[in-house]
Amino acid sequence: MNWIQVGNxxxxxxxxxxxxxxxxxxxxxxxxxxxxxxxxxNRCPHKGGPLSQGIVHGKRVTCPLxxxxxxxxxxxxxxxxxxxxxRLEVRVAxxxxxxxxxxxxxxx
Amino acid sequence: xxxxxxxxxVVGNGMAGIRTIEELLKMSADEFNITVFGAEPQPxxxxxxxxxxxxxxxxxxxxxxxxxxWYEENHITLHxxxxxxxxDRMRCTVETDDGIVVPYDRLLIATxxxxxxxxxxxxxxxxxxGYRSIADVEQMLAAAQPGKRAVVIGGGLLGLxxxxxxxxxxxxxxxxxxxxxxMERQLDKVGGGLLKEALEKRxxxxxxxxxTDAILGETAVTGLRFKDGEEIAADxxxxxxxxxxxxxxxKSAGIHCERGIMVSDTMQTYDPKIYxxxxxxxxxxQTYGLVAPLFEQAKVAANHLAQxxxxxxxxSSVSTKLKVTGIDLxxxxxxxxxxxxxxxxxxxxxxxxxxxxxLRDNKLRGAVMYGDTVDGPWYFQMMRDGTDVSEMREHLxxxxxxxxxxxxxxxxxxxxxxxxxxxxxxxxxxxxxxxxTIIDKKLFTLDEVRAHTKxxxxxxxxxxxxxxxxxxxxxxxxxxxxxxxxxCGCTEYAHQDMHKTIRERSLKTIPExxxxxxxxTADGCHVCRPALNYYLLAxxxxxxxxxxxxxxxxxxxxxxxQKDGTYSVIPRIWGGVTSPAQLRAIAExxxxxxxxxxxxxxxxxxxxxxxxxxxxxxxxxELVEAGFVSGHAYGKSLRTVKxxxxxxxxxxxxxxxxxxxxxxxxxxxxxxxPHKFKIAVSGCPRNCAExxxxxxxxxxxxxxxxxxxxxxGGVKVRVTDFLCKVSSEAEVLEYCGAFMQLYREDxxxxxxxxxxxxxxxxxxxxxxxxxxxxxxxxxxxxxLKSQQYSQDDPWKERAEGKEAHEFTALATIV
Numbered sequence: 001m002n003w004i005q006v007g008n009x010x011x012x013x014x015x016x017x018x019x020x021x022x023x024x025x026x027x028x029x030x031x032x033x034x035x036x037x038x039x040x041x042n043r044c045p046h047k048g049g050p051l052s053q054g055i056v057h058g059k060r061v062t063c064p065l066x067x068x069x070x071x072x073x074x075x076x077x078x079x080x081x082x083x084x085x086x087r088l089e090v091r092v093a094x095x096x097x098x099x100x101x102x103x104x105x106x107x108x
Numbered sequence: 109x110x111x112x113x114x115x116x117x118v119v120g121n122g123m124a125g126i127r128t129i130e131e132l133l134k135m136s137a138d139e140f141n142i143t144v145f146g147a148e149p150q151p152x153x154x155x156x157x158x159x160x161x162x163x164x165x166x167x168x169x170x171x172x173x174x175x176x177x178w179y180e181e182n183h184i185t186l187h188x189x190x191x192x193x194x195x196d197r198m199r200c201t202v203e204t205d206d207g208i209v210v211p212y213d214r215l216l217i218a219t220x221x222x223x224x225x226x227x228x229x230x231x232x233x234x235x236x237x238g239y240r241s242i243a244d245v246e247q248m249l250a251a252a253q254p255g256k257r258a259v260v261i262g263g264g265l266l267g268l269x270x271x272x273x274x275x276x277x278x279x280x281x282x283x284x285x286x287x288x289x290x291m292e293r294q295l296d297k298v299g300g301g302l303l304k305e306a307l308e309k310r311x312x313x314x315x316x317x318x319x320t321d322a323i324l325g326e327t328a329v330t331g332l333r334f335k336d337g338e339e340i341a342a343d344x345x346x347x348x349x350x351x352x353x354x355x356x357x358x359k360s361a362g363i364h365c366e367r368g369i370m371v372s373d374t375m376q377t378y379d380p381k382i383y384x385x386x387x388x389x390x391x392x393x394q395t396y397g398l399v400a401p402l403f404e405q406a407k408v409a410a411n412h413l414a415q416x417x418x419x420x421x422x423x424s425s426v427s428t429k430l431k432v433t434g435i436d437l438x439x440x441x442x443x444x445x446x447x448x449x450x451x452x453x454x455x456x457x458x459x460x461x462x463x464x465x466x467l468r469d470n471k472l473r474g475a476v477m478y479g480d481t482v483d484g485p486w487y488f489q490m491m492r493d494g495t496d497v498s499e500m501r502e503h504l505x506x507x508x509x510x511x512x513x514x515x516x517x518x519x520x521x522x523x524x525x526x527x528x529x530x531x532x533x534x535x536x537x538x539x540x541x542x543x544x545t546i547i548d549k550k551l552f553t554l555d556e557v558r559a560h561t562k563x564x565x566x567x568x569x570x571x572x573x574x575x576x577x578x579x580x581x582x583x584x585x586x587x588x589x590x591x592x593x594x595x596c597g598c599t600e601y602a603h604q605d606m607h608k609t610i611r612e613r614s615l616k617t618i619p620e621x622x623x624x625x626x627x628x629t630a631d632g633c634h635v636c637r638p639a640l641n642y643y644l645l646a647x648x649x650x651x652x653x654x655x656x657x658x659x660x661x662x663x664x665x666x667x668x669x670q671k672d673g674t675y676s677v678i679p680r681i682w683g684g685v686t687s688p689a690q691l692r693a694i695a696e697x698x699x700x701x702x703x704x705x706x707x708x709x710x711x712x713x714x715x716x717x718x719x720x721x722x723x724x725x726x727x728x729x730e731l732v733e734a735g736f737v738s739g740h741a742y743g744k745s746l747r748t749v750k751x752x753x754x755x756x757x758x759x760x761x762x763x764x765x766x767x768x769x770x771x772x773x774x775x776x777x778x779x780x781x782p783h784k785f786k787i788a789v790s791g792c793p794r795n796c797a798e799x800x801x802x803x804x805x806x807x808x809x810x811x812x813x814x815x816x817x818x819x820x821g822g823v824k825v826r827v828t829d830f831l832c833k834v835s836s837e838a839e840v841l842e843y844c845g846a847f848m849q850l851y852r853e854d855x856x857x858x859x860x861x862x863x864x865x866x867x868x869x870x871x872x873x874x875x876x877x878x879x880x881x882x883x884x885x886x887x888x889x890x891x892l893k894s895q896q897y898s899q900d901d902p903w904k905e906r907a908e909g910k911e912a913h914e915f916t917a918l919a920t921i922v
Binding site for chain 2: 004006007011012013014015016018019020021022023026029033034047048049050053054055056057058060062064065067069080097099
């Protein structure tokens with residue numbers, strides 16, 4: 001698998017998110033309070049809300065539009081809501097962030 | 109190495125025991141190996157729904173709460189049809205009648221209760237049945253042949269439900285009761301009389317003030333004799349003269365019992381390894397037979413079993429609803445007034461409506477309702493909250509709808525509404541959907557209904573209706589919430605604890621609060637973090653550093669997110685007074701940025717819609733350049749001060765409402781409040797600025813300024829309460845600052861002033877703002893102090909580069 005460097009861990013605030021723009025849509029990168037990084041399509045499965053703008057708590061993010069809660073590890077909405085924001089592989093090495101190469105193509 | 113799991117043994121496979129396990133699994137799924145013993149052969153079923161099974165309105169399968177697979181999935185060893193006969197507290201084991209011995213580290217006794225069988229001759233005859241289990245129901249159904257005669261001894265809640273059920277099965281049913289009227293523990297004489305009449309119309313026969321002397325029959329029951337000698341015939345006798353905690357097992361193990369098994373506030377018996385919950389326990393002298401208290405107990409017991417050791421059970425207040433289809437009856441609290449209490453009565457014989465409310469010290473103490481019970485949950489909530497009802501006393505009996513609700517409130521007879529009736533206008537949820545979801549998913553609480561249907565999850569104005577549907581669908585006491593509701597699932601602490609706790613314990617940051625108050629999650633959630641951020645901000649002005657990560661997006665980026673992910677920008681226009689130069693500047697900026705929509709807002713401002721996030725700082729820079737500051741139209745903060753033109757132009761104007769409005773806005777802008785805060789100044793009582801539906805409204809009159817508070821023009825329209833009249837602009841400013849500060853320091857996060865005032869009562873506000881000049885001056889001083897730190901324009905800062913990461917992409921991949 002090819003990896004593309006998209007920035008540094010320090011570029012994302014703790015409990016925050018940044019966006020990577022691609023030809024087919026936006027990908028949201030999240031940094032949890034314990035410095036884990038996750039990547040999801042920046043679209044809530046409910047009504048397409050920008051997940052990157054939500055409040056990050058634990059390994060979850062709450063969509064700013066209608067408060068759906070999305071699991072950052074799987075991209076799945078927390079029950080009883082149903083839907084998936086499709087996660088992408090992201091890796092942190094020496095403080096640098098790498099996104100999986102097919103990132104240019106959103107899988108959703 | 110993996111630690112060996114502790115062993116939890118639960119005696120009793122009923123609602124309280126299993127609820128405790130469910131609560132425990134939610135908190136720590138892997139802590140225990142769990143074994144459950146149940147004397148009945150069924151899995152855990154909903155005992156409250158025995159009456160609908162008896163009446164044929166529901167099959168038994170629908171009452172099963174946890175089917176066999178639930179036990180398997182959660183790795184719970186279940187022994188049904190087995191009775192635990194011995195607890196060996198020395199060896200820490202339990203033993204069943206057929207010789208199974210299981211060791212425990214923790215034991216939970218949830219043996220429930222038994223029906224009281226009167227000590228009269230003939231009680232052991234075939235055909236005499238208690239009413240407690242599905243086995244009893246099956247026995248009754250076997251005997252319930254149409255035309256045969258049943259006698260129910262006991263005219264309480266359960267007895268009447270049994271009588272009604274048997275009657276629906278075609279039997280001729282008589283009810284024998286010791287007291288003058290049925291359900292005397294829940295109803296006063298009038299209410300009981302109405303109930304009796306309604307049930308008589310359905311074919312029940314009542315023998316009131318009668319005592320049973322003997323049950324007659326040779327090989328099976330044939331009749332019943334009263335103390336006065338009269339005899340009546342019966343093919344079936346149902347004993348429903350009350351329940352008695354089932355304490356035999358605990359007693360035999362030497363555990364201290366009185367009427368019930370004695371437990372502490374942590375649900376522990378005198379043996380600290382042994383817990384007990386449910387109808388078998390006695391807590392602070394009380395035993396309970398309704399489900400809501402049992403669930404509260406279960407929560408506390410689970411919390412301690414999971415070693416959080418945090419919660420205490422402090423007793424419950426309960427409400428009751430009779431589950432006889434077609435009869436609406438609600439009762440709660442102390443409904444028999446004592447000296448000094450006030451009694452409010454409404455009786456409408458033609459409509460079959462009776463309501464009685466008992467007040468003590470302007471607070472609701474008790475309620476009895478018959479015929480129209482839709483406001484039951486509302487009264488019950490006020491009872492538990494200790495709401496001061498003096499201001500709404502005139503309308504109290506007519507229900508919540510009459511308190512200035514613009515049509516969203518509870519509608520009479522919710523169960524008469526068709527399934528297609530829309531209950532939740534925000535999320536488009538119909539009544540049928542709610543009812544079906546409650547049944548299909550076996551929901552118990554308002555929160556669960558919200559999670560599954562979204563009904564009442566947005567603006568909340570239909571909460572009363574949803575609660576009423578819940579109560580009517582599953583039985584009344586389910587809907588009961590504990591009076592202190594935790595902020596969210598991360599904590600047991602409620603909003604009402606926060607202001608005080610943060611100040612008294614000198615907690616200065618969100619992590620500090622979470623640590624000191626034992627938050628269950630590492631960094632909270634989207635519900636509690638914004639709340640804590642607000643409470644800290646209010647407690648430590650100038651000292652606490654606002655946590656942008658705990659702000660909802662609008663407050664984090666100082667603009668309002670729209671449905672397509674773009675933002676709106678609304679610059680502040682002081683008092684709604686603008687100029688050609690200002691308008692020209694806005695027009696040019698709007699044109700330059702190709703703003704798709706320019707809109708005049710309800711608060712006399714100009715809104716620019718459809719701005720992308722990346723463009724915000726640029727647009728702000730231009731607005732700042734033209735002399736504008738943020739309008740805070742996105743925040744839980746001072747929004748706008750709306751004015752009319754006042755004495756400067758208007759032929760009716762009495763004072764300079766525009767000038768005063770600008771002064772008020774300059775003093776209050778930038779302040780963070782528990783929820784949004786709107787102000788208006790009208791120049792005369794014609795009130796063109798609509799000051800009487802604002803959080804703080806000023807109506808100028810010839811002799812000064814009337815101050816009105818607690819209005820709301822949103823979902824639920826509420827007209828302000830008149831606070832007082834003052835004579836100078838300086839006083840208006842002082843009262844305004846003091847009122848905002850009182851609201852900031854006392855209200856719960858996300859409380860508008862309207863519900864806050866309804867909860868604390870206008871007298872509370874008057875006491876602090878009007879009567880106590882010194883206190884008012886202190887509040888005002890604290891308001892001004894905190895304003896020193898909140899009037900830096902957030903737009904200017906961001907236009908200059910603050911928090912730049914919020915507005916730029918991390919990378920672009922082509």
